[in-house]
Amino acid sequence: MAFLELQNVSVSFSGFLAVDQVSLTVDKGETRVIIGPNGAGKTTIIDMITGKTAPTSGKVLLGGADISGRNPHEIAGKYKVGRKFQGPNLFDYLTVYENIEVALAGHSSILKTFLYRKNRAISDEIKTILDQINLYGKRDVVSTSLSHGERQWLEMGMVIAQKPQLITLDEPTAGMTADETYKTGEMIKTMMKDKTVIVVEHDIDFVEQIAETVSVLHQGKVLAEGSFAEVKRNPKVVQVYLKDDDEAVA
Amino acid sequence: MLKEVKTVGWDKTIDILLLLFLVSFPLMTSLFRVEMMSKCIIYIVFALSLDILWGKAGLMNLGQAMFFGLGGYVLALSYATRDGVPAFMSGFGVTEVPWFMQILHNTPVAVLLGMLIPGLVAGLLGYFIFTSKVKGVFFNIITLSLASLIELFFTNQQKYTGGANGISGLPPLTIGEEPLSVLEHYYVMLAVGLLVYLFCRWLTNSRFGMILRSVRENESRLQFLGFNPAAFKLSIFVISGMIAGLAGMMYIPIGSFVSPTNIGVGFSTAVLVWLAVGGRGNLTGAMIGAFLVTWLESLLSEHFENVWLLILGAAMLAVVMFFPKGLVGTLLDWQYCRRVDRQLGDVSCDDGLGLMDGELATAKGKV
């Protein structure tokens, strides 16, 4: 059954239609990749799901509840939607360990931050996450000292620590080497195995590595949807990507 | 396991040394200096109130003295109106103590209000500022403007505040009828100061404190982890205001007067300088800065009052340009680098480490 549902959502920024009547359903436990050329509206869709942007029209339903236009902190806290930003977005002068600790689910109201006590279960949980993202050895380093790839992984760890029902990843491999990209794909597959995940991505090899279903966005509309193999063969998709390349050359 | 690699920070060591020094200080010197040091302790409390706000949460309040002054005025009015209408009021034809000051006759109520009123002002101001979408320097500009207006307002309302001269001749603390000695006052102030310090340490070491630092570093990211940054900023602003109000009340029995200079821009600037010199964000820096600068000020301004302001301005400029993390901040950075080097061997410790100012990150236009 549909877990996340976008019903005819549109977003316009002072007249420019960034997302145009998009409808999208994602099932529970699915890993969905959204691809599309620059300016297709991919990040805007993530913005809508996470509350950064409100849809101009249409609805965003999560597990049946209407979350369109709610505050980011409400969507993240109450509806448990996690987000990894394009380009690592961390707490710079906090240590790696603290970055994960801040993100831990269930301690986000003011009262709970006062009542919070770090016990064995919590430190074990943090250690597990740090091991999964290969950063346990650097736990006491402030996050600005990490390499770009490590910063990306740290943010993935933060999203996991949030224990979200729905994970949104906006270009998780941006700026990574091929090796790092592959590792990231494996991380997503193991760490987020039973989660509902939406990934926005450019790197076609990476998409093939992780995708269960792919939605192709073009000029704010859904152009095609299906398995990676299906989408790859879709003539409309091929045309958009080729045409885009032509324009880029010209 | 984590505990093994962490060493005791030098900040904690300095704190303990400072405490030992303050406890034994009266044994080493004259009563005159002890009284000076009592004021110093009050300034340390005041500096702590700003450090949990600016150093931890990145909210640079340019008008922190308004909370100090409000606390001071509340207690001063409580004392001044106790035996009927004081001279500064009757001079303006006031024959009866106004109702809102009669509440203050009960000392515990006055002490409570001396913290609650600054807290309330911070709460209202914070509500409007933090839930607004305006970010960045707006907070600085508004707090500075308000401090300046409050200073003018208190000078202007001579009928109730004694105008530019303020309210003087305020009594010392008493037990029963007996006033406390200079030495007893000193240890009372030290005890209150210690309690405030322990509270601030607890607060900043708690998860709440960690979230405050996250607000400083990257407020918008925090929203996407389910936190409401405005609520955290509002809370710390209120707490900070209350502690500053407490410091203002502590000043009354020691200074025995309060005037618009305790509430306005000048004094707000002073506390900024203490934090800039000592280094902000680690409590120790605030205390060392307040201690060094105010002690030096009392020594120097005894002789060269004019030159002092010039020295203060120049010192502030020099610290900002060449020593942006302050004395303690620089020290802690160095210790951090050594620890990380020991642990990993190869991490380059460049200039951007350690205590940082969150406004810097927001200035770079994240998210």
Add this chain to the structure above:
Amino acid sequence: MELLISQSINGLSVSAMLFITALGLVIIFGLMDVVNMAHGEFIMIGAYVTYFVTTVFHAPFVVSMLMAFLATALLGALIELTLIRRLYGKVAETLLATFALSIILQQLVRMAFGPEDKFVGMPLEGRFNVGGIVIPHYNLFLIFVAVAILAVTLALFYKTPYGMQLRAVTKNRSMAQCLGVNTARIDTLTFACGSGLAGLAGALIAPVKSVMPSMGSYYIVDGFLTVVLGGFASIAGTAASSVVISESVTVMAGYMSEITAKVLVFLVIIVLIRFKPEGLFTTEKR
């Protein structure tokens, strides 16, 4: 009723002074995101220059306006080159540094010329008397100068190559750099220009208020409030908000103390900004 009318006419000349005070702040903030805490001291220095030019050397007032502008602009350029330049992007540091600068400048002037008030004679003595309402010529002169400055500034921004470069830098600094705009020079010029406007404001204020070392801190708060209400980076917004603020304060001050009026206006601004964060008079986001 007469009080209301005369106060609102009076308010216009106060608006004019406030506008010139705030304009420099807005230009500097809008372009380089720098809040110049020493802006008030530039006003003070402008006022002292006027005092020396007119009262000590008996030169015409117009000369003193020019001298005040040039002296503070020069000082501004010097400060931008030595201090502000190293602190771009560091909001807290810039605030602290300019704060320190304001203490230093104020104290230097106090030590050099003494703490006591200096007086500058009124350059235009006459006044109109319209049906019992008195309007000094100097007040009209202030309004005229403010409108002229507004016109010149807008022309400078929108009609000259410098203005075009400046707007380009405001929108996208690195792109402007790539296109060959000398952003460092633009910064210096703009800071000098903003400082010069503060000096000019000081010159115009000098005949109506007393000239003293601490006078700057009084004007900078009004300037800040104007900037906030006007939307932080808009010249037209600054003009509109200086009229709104001055008119409300001046009219209310007919019925209560000026300080109380200011506190009330301040509270209204805080509440307004909560609901209209981009300022009252701007629609576009910067």
